[in-house]
Amino acid sequence: MSFWIENARVVPGDGSLALPRAAVRVTGDRIEKVTRVPDDDGAERIDARGRVLMPGFVDAHTHALWAGDRLDEFEQLQRGRSYVEILASGGGILSTVRAVRAASEQELADRLVARLNVMLREGTTTVEVKSGYGLDTATELKMLRAIRAAAARSDVAVVPTALLGHALDPDQPDLVNRVLGETLPAVHAEFPTIAVDAYCERGAWSLTDCRALLERARALGHPLRLHADQFSALGGLDLAVELGAQSVDHLEATAPEGLARLARSRTVGVILPASGFHLDDRYANARALLDAGGRLVLASNCNPGSAPTSSMPFVIALAVRKLGLRVDEAIRAVTAEPAALLGFSDRGRIAPGMRADLILLRHTDERALAYELGGNPVDLVIAGGRPGGPSPGSASP
């Protein structure tokens, strides 16, 4: 089946110039051709009426699978209770861990499908989803299986990541050794090519323990990712570069010299402005990374504790205000660059042969995508060549 989208302002996503008025033909799940006007072939036409057509968003860093919620905690924070007090009374990440442990794989899959539907409606067509709220082998596997099951039920393409070094558990003083000796081998047996990730931060995994996990994962053939430098620069950035990690994520605490070292490597910098906005108004120096020639990805960091968003337009709006990015730089960082980070050569750009993951905005100027605050600017989503996506409310809450 083929159809055209005509009269569109086509924003290709990879930094090449926008086409002010063009037509795109979709055949099956592919972009077949991009022309000035549609061929006279009788295929159905969707009239974009000058609106922007761009690649669907690729959200390359999320913790979008969780159970329970952190709304009580948010209320307490607003009323002046401190994070430390909340953690001490059992809140924080461990409350999510308890809820995930208590949920069945089916319940977790249903929750993620509902979240994926929200993401799809907001223009995200490929998303990475991490495990990491299990802190034990059975629950990490349960999360990864739930992610796999949800992916099969959604039009969003889902890439799982095994975040095996996310946190410490006061009830498990031997957690690091167990992850190395039991969890990693079990994950490897069932998900041999999955990326392995850790969180290098005070109160989470130390530099030494991250090295142990990532070296072992690399030896097993897993691609690597690493959260580093969110609050403290402990050396995670250089570890990620040394081990050839695909990305190092957060970087709020990274000095320009560190970003310059990153820029000289093949490791991508993933920056997460929504958690900066939610937590403490601290942002990574994306400008310095780009100016040093580095590769930049922007992602939502969607998670219930520090980045309650799955809106890539909101991430873009933050990026141009708080990170000093131009709109075209921000767009590239949510389309072509994260597609490459996740190993895809068939998406994140509008060109013949690419996967037909496309979004039609209500805007006729892509700068409005960064300028407008809040709301959902996406009029139409095409995922794998299929227009529409789910209607609001169609997934179980």
Added chain:
Amino acid sequence: MSFWIENARVVPGDGSLALPRAAVRVTGDRIEKVTRVPDDDGAERIDARGRVLMPGFVDAHTHALWAGDRLDEFEQLQRGRSYVEILASGGGILSTVRAVRAASEQELADRLVARLNVMLREGTTTVEVKSGYGLDTATELKMLRAIRAAAARSDVAVVPTALLGHALDPDQPDLVNRVLGETLPAVHAEFPTIAVDAYCERGAWSLTDCRALLERARALGHPLRLHADQFSALGGLDLAVELGAQSVDHLEATAPEGLARLARSRTVGVILPASGFHLDDRYANARALLDAGGRLVLASNCNPGSAPTSSMPFVIALAVRKLGLRVDEAIRAVTAEPAALLGFSDRGRIAPGMRADLILLRHTDERALAYELGGNPVDLVIAGGRPGGPSPGSASP
């Protein structure tokens, strides 16, 4: 025609307790009854499946009618050019004035209808729209007529305001006198009950000129509103209170003592956090106003220069983070309080006899409305008893 919304978490909007599981019957354009479960009457039922049902948002301060755009200016600001330089080269509000003068009444009405459709989709069912980009009699009247025409074409209820004292025009040194002597009488003749508004600020209308305009408007029977204390506290707050204005809007520069005086009056404080976020991270002290017993309204301030948003969920999310409001306080400030400000006793609350302006969120907990950032959390809009609103992209851009 009647239908039920069942299995909803009903958030009434006026501060009364939420009903964890309730049913609402809509008949014609009214809420007919609120029960625990639907009557067995054979009427159609919409299953809310636990989702939040609340009053549609009432956005009581917008400049939602404009022509042209300010995207070039935003790009220049991002690249480091100052507001002063931009103004000097013809940018700023006067670029919007030129575009509005150049547009026909039809074009203006079409633009506003498109914006109203976006607002409706995002849950706003009643909105105030100001004139103020004309700075001459003919153009102010053109704007007000376009607002009236757009209102007739939209399911959003629209309340126009004559913002006759918005700005100064370097080409019209006699502007204030002309507004008093010509524009106000012309507006009065055609819109005898419209609210009259002004902007009391350095570089805009002085306190003296605001007093002259508002006293004359009040003498003609017009309700009054006043922008004051956005950047400088020039005395506009006390002027508004003295003249019995319905509201005084902005208040970023108001000291707690001023808010206490406001709280002792019948004038409502309207606070606009989105322009604070967009411009300079300065916010009015809403907490102090509420703690002093004042009445608070939150609004979008939707306009192309300083508040590029029509998302009331985004306003709520800012309010709980930057203004120290509880979620229930923020919800009241975007439903029952602005309905009263605009003179409506039939909306902003869920109760028998109220207008059926309702929104069904994807959330099952109203705190998520404030917690989540970006996106559109509204699954279904019912305006005047009619479900659906316009589909995305259905209005001409």
